[in-house]
Amino acid sequence: MTSNLKGNLESKFALKVFSGKEFSETAFPLATNQVNINSQTTLASDKDNSQHVSFSDHDDKFWQEQDNVYYLEAPLAKVKEICCYIQELGCPLVLMFANDERNFQAGYAVYYVFAVREEGMLVVIKTKADPESMEIPSISNHLHAASGYEREIQDLFGLVPIGHPDAKRLVFHGNWPQGVYPLRKDFAVGQKPDFAQEKIRFQEVVGEGVYEIPVGPVHAGIIEPGHFRFSVAGEPIINLEAQLYYVHKGIEKLAEGQSLEKCLFIAERISGDETFANSLAYCQAIEKIAGTKVPARAAYTRVLFAELERLTSHLGDLGGICLDAGYGFANFQFQMMRGWAYSVADELCGMRFLRSVNKLGGVRKDFVSGKEAKLIELLLNIRSELEDTVNIVKSNSMFIDRVENTGILEPKIAVDLNAVGPGGRASGIRYDVRKAFPYAAYPNLNFKVPEHNNGDINCRMNTKIEESFEAIDLMIQAIEGMPVGKVCEPIAEVKPYRFAFGLTEAPRGENIHWVMTGENNTLYRYKIRTPSFCNWPALCHAVKGNIVPDFPLINKSFNLSYAGNDL
Amino acid sequence: MFDTLKKIIKYPRLTQDYPNRSLTPASFLGQTEIDTAKCNFCGECALHCPSQAIVLDKSARSIGIDYAKCIFCILCEEICQVGAVQTTNKFELAVRDKVTLNNHALCANALRDTPLSNKSNGESFYKTAVINEENLPNTSYETICSDLQATVKKIFGRSLQIREVDAGSCNGCDYEINALNNPFNDLERLGISFVASPRHADMLLVTGTGTRNMQQALVKTYEATPDPKLVVAVGACACSGGIFRDTYATNNGIDALVPVDVYIPGCPPRPQAIIYGILKAIDRVK
Numbered sequence: 001m002t003s004n005l006k007g008n009l010e011s012k013f014a015l016k017v018f019s020g021k022e023f024s025e026t027a028f029p030l031a032t033n034q035v036n037i038n039s040q041t042t043l044a045s046d047k048d049n050s051q052h053v054s055f056s057d058h059d060d061k062f063w064q065e066q067d068n069v070y071y072l073e074a075p076l077a078k079v080k081e082i083c084c085y086i087q088e089l090g091c092p093l094v095l096m097f098a099n100d101e102r103n104f105q106a107g108y109a110v111y112y113v114f115a116v117r118e119e120g121m122l123v124v125i126k127t128k129a130d131p132e133s134m135e136i137p138s139i140s141n142h143l144h145a146a147s148g149y150e151r152e153i154q155d156l157f158g159l160v161p162i163g164h165p166d167a168k169r170l171v172f173h174g175n176w177p178q179g180v181y182p183l184r185k186d187f188a189v190g191q192k193p194d195f196a197q198e199k200i201r202f203q204e205v206v207g208e209g210v211y212e213i214p215v216g217p218v219h220a221g222i223i224e225p226g227h228f229r230f231s232v233a234g235e236p237i238i239n240l241e242a243q244l245y246y247v248h249k250g251i252e253k254l255a256e257g258q259s260l261e262k263c264l265f266i267a268e269r270i271s272g273d274e275t276f277a278n279s280l281a282y283c284q285a286i287e288k289i290a291g292t293k294v295p296a297r298a299a300y301t302r303v304l305f306a307e308l309e310r311l312t313s314h315l316g317d318l319g320g321i322c323l324d325a326g327y328g329f330a331n332f333q334f335q336m337m338r339g340w341a342y343s344v345a346d347e348l349c350g351m352r353f354l355r356s357v358n359k360l361g362g363v364r365k366d367f368v369s370g371k372e373a374k375l376i377e378l379l380l381n382i383r384s385e386l387e388d389t390v391n392i393v394k395s396n397s398m399f400i401d402r403v404e405n406t407g408i409l410e411p412k413i414a415v416d417l418n419a420v421g422p423g424g425r426a427s428g429i430r431y432d433v434r435k436a437f438p439y440a441a442y443p444n445l446n447f448k449v450p451e452h453n454n455g456d457i458n459c460r461m462n463t464k465i466e467e468s469f470e471a472i473d474l475m476i477q478a479i480e481g482m483p484v485g486k487v488c489e490p491i492a493e494v495k496p497y498r499f500a501f502g503l504t505e506a507p508r509g510e511n512i513h514w515v516m517t518g519e520n521n522t523l524y525r526y527k528i529r530t531p532s533f534c535n536w537p538a539l540c541h542a543v544k545g546n547i548v549p550d551f552p553l554i555n556k557s558f559n560l561s562y563a564g565n566d567l
Numbered sequence: 568m569f570d571t572l573k574k575i576i577k578y579p580r581l582t583q584d585y586p587n588r589s590l591t592p593a594s595f596l597g598q599t600e601i602d603t604a605k606c607n608f609c610g611e612c613a614l615h616c617p618s619q620a621i622v623l624d625k626s627a628r629s630i631g632i633d634y635a636k637c638i639f640c641i642l643c644e645e646i647c648q649v650g651a652v653q654t655t656n657k658f659e660l661a662v663r664d665k666v667t668l669n670n671h672a673l674c675a676n677a678l679r680d681t682p683l684s685n686k687s688n689g690e691s692f693y694k695t696a697v698i699n700e701e702n703l704p705n706t707s708y709e710t711i712c713s714d715l716q717a718t719v720k721k722i723f724g725r726s727l728q729i730r731e732v733d734a735g736s737c738n739g740c741d742y743e744i745n746a747l748n749n750p751f752n753d754l755e756r757l758g759i760s761f762v763a764s765p766r767h768a769d770m771l772l773v774t775g776t777g778t779r780n781m782q783q784a785l786v787k788t789y790e791a792t793p794d795p796k797l798v799v800a801v802g803a804c805a806c807s808g809g810i811f812r813d814t815y816a817t818n819n820g821i822d823a824l825v826p827v828d829v830y831i832p833g834c835p836p837r838p839q840a841i842i843y844g845i846l847k848a849i850d851r852v853k
């Protein structure tokens with residue numbers, strides 16, 4: 001169905017589809033000029049290639065560079081039609097972002113990214129917003145997943161999505177003045193506009209006996225801040241609106257103009273418990289731009305760390321679900337295992353949060369050699385304890401009663417909102433970045449992706465349990481299969497105005513970074529989309545019809561990151 | 568049921584007896600230190616430090632790390648050509664006085680040797696507009712504050728209720744605070760527990776940079792906490808803004824918004840480092 005998507009797009013809309021490399025050269029002539037000065041020969045041969053390129057050529061060298069990403073530039077008027085067409089083929093919108101490209105072509109560019117998951121391919125539609133009217137046509141009525149992105153773009157760039165069903169503010173609260181847009185290039189990162197006082201409007205549900213419960217931003221537990229507005233009639237929740245972005249720190253703006261090296265440390269701090277997944281996505285993007293092939297030992301090491309992060313995160317979530325259901329014993333069991341997972345991290349790198357492990361081109365040092373036996377012993381210990389605990393938990397019918405059929409995320413909604421990770425997999429979505437867009441050493445390792453359909457807490461819990469076992473097995477495979485050799489291929493210099501995606505499967509799901517380099521080894525634009533951004537709207541749907549006391553439990557079963565969403 | 572009992576008997580006690588017993592020397596990474604004797608003042612580390620935490624004065628041949636800003640990334644150790652930078656496993660870094668964290672030439676040693684008992688916290692109250700002046704009797708700030716501090720310690724010495732506030736963190740620090748309740752640290756054994764509302768709290772444990780959107784909520788939480796109260800800043804973000812300093816959406820540390828009693832450096836600080844900081848705030852460690 002999708003196999004000839006590229007051809008269909010070209011013929012149906014009379015547009016040319018480019019590979020990532022060609023596209024950067026045609027779209028950013030500044031870059032070509034620059035390269036021209038430095039190395040005329042390479043440029044000439046590149047140009048040659050681009051003229052004779054056909055898609056089958058690209059498929060042959062699929063593993064190479066950014067060849068699984070195709071770009072297509074479309075006029076503003078056609079965007080909606082193209083997006084709807086691609087969605088109808090079953091390819092979800094996974095990312096949408098804007099970029100201030102006034103330096104190149106006097107305008108703001110908007111990128112719509114679709115994933116062709118069966119083929120491990122990304123299709124990017126690029127369009128230019130009208131610089132006079134600053135308007136783009138909204139596609140949210142047709143692609144529900146676009147709603148959040150369009151509001152984000154409106155807040156950060158001032159591009160108005162015309163026809164959006166509810167285009168109120170997203171990133172900024174009432175304290176941000178109108179007409180100030182931080183991601184425009186003429187806004188300095190340190191600028192602090194005056195505080196405005198605008199009232200925030202929430203979705204209103206009216207009717208007899210309907211009342212609102214406001215919760216947050218400071219919660220009762222030790223969690224991150226966010227404001228939840230429940231509309232309830234008696235116990236059941238009719239509607240939930242989450243106001244987030246309390247921890248918005250301006251990460252995307254902060255990264256602009258900073259050295260590639262520094263941005264790695266910023267990437268590590270996007271979301272604490274997804275440190276490795278984020279730094280890996282960033283590294284992969286830069287490595288693609290630089291054309292670096294990561295040494296095999298580093299690729300295996302990365303799998304080891306990525307799976308350790310997943311295990312740690314899932315154990316914590318499982319404990320949290322038990323705790324919120326009042327099942328203290330099981331919580332302590334999971335927390336104990338989580339503690340053990342942290343000691344594996346200490347053993348490996350001396351840091352509980354797997355920071356300062358990744359490096360552009362590989363990993364910082366050989367973290368594994370000499371520790372293999374000890375690590376495997378620790379991991380097997382966690383595995384056997386996990387087996388015992390899971391057996392106990394699953395035979396506790398009172399607990400299972402509580403989680404079964406609670407907080408159901410309907411498969412249709414999951415698809416529409418592009419729910420990812422365990423949240424999506426529990427609702428029938430068969431997708432894992434590690435399989436669809438394989439990276440690091442995953443193509444060489446064996447693992448199964450859990451498949452569940454009911455979409456309730458129980459399914460999400462089972463998904464996480466199965467993934468924890470897979471994670472332990474993957475780590476052991478990685479340790480055993482790790483070839484000897486160097487662990488880093490240093491990256492000296494990167495061409496300006498080149499861009500690439502970095503995709504990883506974070507513990508919470510699909511994690512996408514889009515990086516565009518600037519001059520002198522800096523970043524021009526860094527777009528980060530963590531899985532939490534997709535799953536927050538899904539959570540708001542999953543709680544509907546459930547009773548308020550089940551909200552913490554449902555929330556825990558998703559355990560989304562506020563920091564990763566708010567940036 | 569039988570299996571549950573079996574597990575309970577199998578793991579009777581996991582709790583580490585910190586601070587009564589120090590942690591078994593481990594390989595974990597703690598404070599990074601620069602040895603001024605070995606340093607050749609090339610300035611490479613200061614140039615690359617992602618958090619601009621290295622203070623360097625080439626002409627005075629003096630160098631040091633501002634631990635309020637340091638994100639403990641060990642990049643400087645990797646960069647240093649002459650091996651002057653060393654990462655230790657010291658983690659008990661909490662201090663009362665922020666200056667101690669960035670006392671330029673002194674930073675390497677001063678941190679651990681500060682005589683804590685004769686440090687006055689009074690001045691931190693000057694920074695805030697939160698305390699209402701009319702409410703104070705006609706005595707000087709200093710007297711009130713030092714009396715207050717003494718009382719606080721007397722009152723909170725044995726039992727302390729904490730409210731955690733995330734004022735814009737990456738959630739790393741929050742997970743470490745969460746870990747204080749796990750079976751390994753079990754903070755309640757020290758008479759310290761977390762409460763759901765600031766109105767029941769004696770201490771606010773604050774993480775994050777104090778973002779623009781959390782600013783009001785943080786100040787309101789502070790005001791809702793009954794006096795006397797303590798505020799502990801956890802992590803580089805809360806101490807100085809950390810790596811997120813100077814953006815349009817952040818403050819450079821929460822002391823721009825509320826008075827802070829103890830600063831705990833780290834990114835994130837280990838759970839034991841947080842315990843150390845909490846105990847320091849109530850004078851249970853010297």
Ligand code: SF4
Binds near residue numbers: 639
């Ligand atoms: S360890 Fe601290 S001082 Fe050294 S480079 Fe990292 S942030 Fe800078």
Ligand code: SF4
Binds near residue numbers: 739
């Ligand atoms: S200090 Fe570090 S770990 Fe703590 S919130 Fe800030 S970035 Fe995260």
